[in-house]
Amino acid sequence: MPRTEPDVVVVGAGFAGLYQLYRLRELGLTTRVFETADGVGGTWYWNRYPGARCDVESLSYSYSFSPELEQEWTWSEKYPTQPEILAYLEHVADRFDLRRDITFGTRVESCVWDERTRRWTVTTGSETVTAQFVIMATGCLSVAKAPEVPGAASFAGPIHHTSHWPHEGADVSGSRLGVIGTGSSGIQSIPILAEQASDTTVFQRTPNFSMPAGNRPLEASEISAMKRDYRAWREQQRSSGFGVPVPEPTKSALEATEQERNAVYQAAWDQGMLTAVMSAYTDTLTDAAANDTAAEFVRGKIREIVDDPATAETLSPRSFPIGTKRPCLDTGYYATFNRDDVHLVDLRETPLVEITEKGVRTTAGEYEFDALVFATGFDAMTGALDRIDIRGRDGQRLRDKWSEGPRTYLGLAVAGFPNLFTITGPSSPSVLTNMVVSIELHVEWVTDMIAHLRAQGLRAAEPTPDAEDEWVGHVEEVGNMTLYPEADSWYMGANVPGKPRVFMAYIGGLGVYRQRCDEVAANGYEGFELAS
Numbered sequence: 001m002p003r004t005e006p007d008v009v010v011v012g013a014g015f016a017g018l019y020q021l022y023r024l025r026e027l028g029l030t031t032r033v034f035e036t037a038d039g040v041g042g043t044w045y046w047n048r049y050p051g052a053r054c055d056v057e058s059l060s061y062s063y064s065f066s067p068e069l070e071q072e073w074t075w076s077e078k079y080p081t082q083p084e085i086l087a088y089l090e091h092v093a094d095r096f097d098l099r100r101d102i103t104f105g106t107r108v109e110s111c112v113w114d115e116r117t118r119r120w121t122v123t124t125g126s127e128t129v130t131a132q133f134v135i136m137a138t139g140c141l142s143v144a145k146a147p148e149v150p151g152a153a154s155f156a157g158p159i160h161h162t163s164h165w166p167h168e169g170a171d172v173s174g175s176r177l178g179v180i181g182t183g184s185s186g187i188q189s190i191p192i193l194a195e196q197a198s199d200t201t202v203f204q205r206t207p208n209f210s211m212p213a214g215n216r217p218l219e220a221s222e223i224s225a226m227k228r229d230y231r232a233w234r235e236q237q238r239s240s241g242f243g244v245p246v247p248e249p250t251k252s253a254l255e256a257t258e259q260e261r262n263a264v265y266q267a268a269w270d271q272g273m274l275t276a277v278m279s280a281y282t283d284t285l286t287d288a289a290a291n292d293t294a295a296e297f298v299r300g301k302i303r304e305i306v307d308d309p310a311t312a313e314t315l316s317p318r319s320f321p322i323g324t325k326r327p328c329l330d331t332g333y334y335a336t337f338n339r340d341d342v343h344l345v346d347l348r349e350t351p352l353v354e355i356t357e358k359g360v361r362t363t364a365g366e367y368e369f370d371a372l373v374f375a376t377g378f379d380a381m382t383g384a385l386d387r388i389d390i391r392g393r394d395g396q397r398l399r400d401k402w403s404e405g406p407r408t409y410l411g412l413a414v415a416g417f418p419n420l421f422t423i424t425g426p427s428s429p430s431v432l433t434n435m436v437v438s439i440e441l442h443v444e445w446v447t448d449m450i451a452h453l454r455a456q457g458l459r460a461a462e463p464t465p466d467a468e469d470e471w472v473g474h475v476e477e478v479g480n481m482t483l484y485p486e487a488d489s490w491y492m493g494a495n496v497p498g499k500p501r502v503f504m505a506y507i508g509g510l511g512v513y514r515q516r517c518d519e520v521a522a523n524g525y526e527g528f529e530l531a532s
């Protein structure tokens with residue numbers, strides 16, 4: 001029988017939830033994991049659209065905690081596909097016998113702190129359990145959002161959201177297809193969808209910077225070299241800025257001649273790596289003029305690839321600095337617009353008005369389709385937490401506390417919400433890094449803290465308001481030293497109407513952040529109030 005009074009409840013069974021369960025079990029704690037989906041995988045369970053891939057290389061985007069797992073799993077391509085990542089996570093769940101503590105098909109509806117018992121009451125649709133600790137492994141990109149226009153229910157054909165793609169696949173062959181959204185999901189799927197559909201129209205609100213992924217099968221020799229050197233590589237990952245070791249730039253873009261710069265950017269472009277162009281110089285993310293040299297290089301590439309100059313210009317981002325919205329890696333995205341059966345609609349010129357029975361209406365008129373794809377992204381970072389009724393001390397609701405933007409200590413814990421931890425929570429490096437490395441950091445840190453509390457006979461831990469204020473201020477200060485706040489990005493909450501405009505990630509670097517977390521622990525969990 002599953003326990004109704006486990007030591008810990010973990011919400012979510014993606015990369016974070018699975019590893020958290022593994023660690024807690026190692027500590028000898030009883031754990032219940034609740035997962036909305038019918039299987040493990042989190043993001044990689046839901047995002048099954050054609051072309052879905054991670055944009056961090058396979059050999060880096062995997063757990064480091066088990067050298068045996070590293071040796072026995074073999075990735076097939078430079079960038080892993082969604083089915084391969086999901087197969088990996090299913091393998092992890094089976095290998096470590098994790099499923100027996102996971103309740104699938106179950107959404108957590110509320111978590112309420114009881115000061116008297118120092119326990120959380122967690123309610124799902126079907127049961128109520130109490131636990132000493134609640135760990136939110138709910139993911140940063142797990143609540144999908146639709147375009148904010150009326151009428152979707154009236155459309156006569158199918159509408160597929162990229163993040164809820166049908167498990168059996170969606171056959172768009174021979175269809176007139178409309179796609180709304182040109183973020184990573186749109187950019188990855190549009191080239192494949194356009195090959196299947198008879199005619200494809202892409203509705204673009206903001207053009208994005210994208211670079212060729214240069215995806216390819218992995219050579220046996222590079223796999224064995226990595227398997228040989230995995231330990232050293234993992235160490236470098238852990239101390240790197242983004243969770244992917246890259247050479248640190250030493251020079252300002254403005255100190256280089258245009259010719260030098262273009263050679264450097266070309267090499268970065270050819271490398272097919274997400275951060276290569278942005279990390280070629282020291283000041284790309286902090287100085288507008290330096291940034292524009294990289295942005296202009298990519299715009300030049302768009303002009304080279306796209307035959308029609310007007311289409312190339314529409315596809316060229318000009319409203320935000322490169323890197324301040326998540327850039328994309330693609331396979332043939334810009335060239336897709338050279339096809340006669342692919343059309344681009346600029347929603348800045350002619351905004352969306354509504355979805356109709358026949359298709360999509362903009363201010364320029366109605367477009368008729370047989371099927372629609374919404375590649376319109378997520379209520380990121382806070383969306384999943386906001387949807388659970390989380391009430392801390394004195395009945396305070398987390399969503400009320402965060403009404404002006406998320407406030408956390410280290411992105412890990414929240415003042416007023418004892419024994420609640422957020423894996424890759426807002427104001428941690430999370431989405432600016434290789435997520436698996438950030439997840440491992442948080443899971444290990446939280447597990448160590450719980451072990452410390454139990455060893456000391458302590459029952460509760462909670463950040464002090466001062467520690468939280470200091471961290472929130474620091475995250476903002478570091479963010480303001482960069483160009484990130486200039487973009488209307490999901491990092492800023494700007495893609496969701498009415499959401500407070502706050503930079504929700506920590507850009508100080510993963511290695512620096514790790515040191516800070518380690519220091520906090522070494523100083524007896526400085527900034528936390530520990531209670532018996």
Ligand code: NA7
Pocket residue numbers: 141146147148149162180181182183184185186187204205206326347352375376377378490495
């Ligand atoms: P993104 O990156 O948030 O992209 C969503 C796209 O949908 C983007 O082009 C949006 O335009 C567009 N969008 C969203 N709402 C609307 C409305 N109402 N009207 C028109 N266009 C709209 O989500 P993805 O799923 O592509 O990628 C998410 C992350 O997954 C990605 O960053 C990687 O980290 C992996 P906008 O730019 O807001 O003007």
